[in-house]
Amino acid sequence: MKRITIYDVAKEADVSLATVSRVINGSEVVREDTRVKVQEAIEKLGYKPNAIAQGLALQKTTTIALIVPEASYFYTGQIINGLIDVAKIYKYNLMLHTTTEGITEMNDIIENIIKSRVDGVVIFNDKLNKEELNQLTKYQVPIVVIGNKMSDETVGSVYVDYSSLVYDYAMDCIAKGKKRLALIEDRKNPAMIKQLRDGLSRAYKENGMEFDGYIEIPKEYRSSYLFLKEYVKDGVPYDVVITYRDSQAMAVMNTVKEAGMNIPDDVELVCILDSKYNSMARPQISGFKIPDYDLGAVAMRLLTKMLTDENDVPDKEIELSYIFTPRKSTK
Amino acid sequence: MKRITIYDVAKEADVSLATVSRVINGSEVVREDTRVKVQEAIEKLGYKPNAIAQGLALQKTTTIALIVPEASYFYTGQIINGLIDVAKIYKYNLMLHTTTEGITEMNDIIENIIKSRVDGVVIFNDKLNKEELNQLTKYQVPIVVIGNKMSDETVGSVYVDYSSLVYDYAMDCIAKGKKRLALIEDRKNPAMIKQLRDGLSRAYKENGMEFDGYIEIPKEYRSSYLFLKEYVKDGVPYDVVITYRDSQAMAVMNTVKEAGMNIPDDVELVCILDSKYNSMARPQISGFKIPDYDLGAVAMRLLTKMLTDENDVPDKEIELSYIFTPRKSTK
């Protein structure tokens, strides 16, 4: 099947290509009968406008690039859904880029993005390098970052303040007499863990103490489970153990149980990033409901706003809140 | 910053735009010193070729469209990673499209894909409509579908034969005297469940029996857990319960345990789609390791092959195998 173009339609409908263009773009000025004539020609030939040519002519691609860390779909899934749903509404397409653990081909990706002339970029990445971002802003590409608080001329952000999340939680614990809190390292999310440590330190300091419950997982251990198995066997000197992801919470739960202790009686357990698996564990694990879908949806909405309202979107820094969901692993 | 084009570079380097084009495309014929001169101009101006214009001129976009069911990132994540890794190697970009549960805007997506003139399409969708696919093939877009066995002129497929997977497993069970197998409905994956039922029926028929262990979840129950809680309380009249997803396996595990029974002594449990959560459950749940990453990687490789070798790729139907991972939920 020959590639059929606007010229073919014009010829078929016996009008100029300008008129066809007007019809497909819903211009008001076209007379009804010629509009119909053109429509029929379009139908008959099965014509679909070439978005690439349109993009070139209009200097806009109606696609936005999305950068997410590879292999993070577990906790990125809902965010992506949020992004996509809103993108659909505004007729934007999504170009998916992923950054691989460790390897920083972030520069390749940025290069690629610039070349593809997307209208905007959404970045969801733990370890975000300010310099790399500058690359993008230099080319005037509007950006929204998810998860990190930051903004300037062309970048907006949507995030949850994890630092104050744990801060609040820790303050509450301490007030209730649970002064020994532990935070488990998460190799996959160093930046996140840093935020959490900061929040904890702050809460301790305010109570005239120093936070010393950070539990690192020695490199020789392949998994948190293996390490915790050892770590936990002579008892857990903490009131509450905090983990970032569900799988780590489950590792704590399993090892603690296997060491003959009880949750929440001997030690309480909280998982920051809640998931359905938390409620499948026994006892069910308490967690913070993070508005992941909204993070995506709001980010995309913000971006479209930046795209249309050009250079004045007042609130380019949007903080979303969370909800603590107490279950059976805390008292 | 003004958008800088190939003309600007040409002027800066004092050559024609054709020469610049040759340089950026790595043409051999350019003399070394002019190549250097052009390179310098490119650097100096920060020029990045416009992929849209290239796409228009070359009639190829080097991007391929990806269609996945929304909210399925949990079990699609690794597949996407496989796709992306290979796509990167061949310098293809990925356009992400998602189909929403129920709503069939598949037609919108296809329309969109045709307009965007992608070079190829990868479809990963449970309920794939042959007609919709024809839309695409009509426009000569090479397609690879993941998960469904099918192929013709312009479509290839990469899949795991779940039907024979359960068939083999059931045959084995029956041979060992475990004749009462159950399969739990999975509302999210009707097509998959159908395959599984077929495989089980086949195995039973070959043993002169009829499969009657399909457990439907009545609509009034909001979750498998709630239903199973009821269902299980007077005992489970099966030797082995089979579920598709990990969360269902966990629902079975929890309800069975809560009803005072023991896994695997009172009833065995197997999860088709294995995941890390299966090994975090206690007892750990047996499952089939599906090569999800490879499904993606192989699919993309196949597509690139179809894209380059045009009309003769011999094996356009690729079956991948699986590995049974026995854990503690089976004997």
Place this chain on the structure above:
DNA sequence: TTGAAAGCGCTAACAC
């Protein structure tokens, strides 16, 4: 209301 024609930025013959 419609058409002619000049771009959008790049590639690829074809000339020189």
Place this chain on the structure above:
DNA sequence: GTGTTAGCGCTTTCAA
């Protein structure tokens, strides 16, 4: 080895 030029398919003035 390098430049000229005709597209690629579409949008958008500017005239008519």
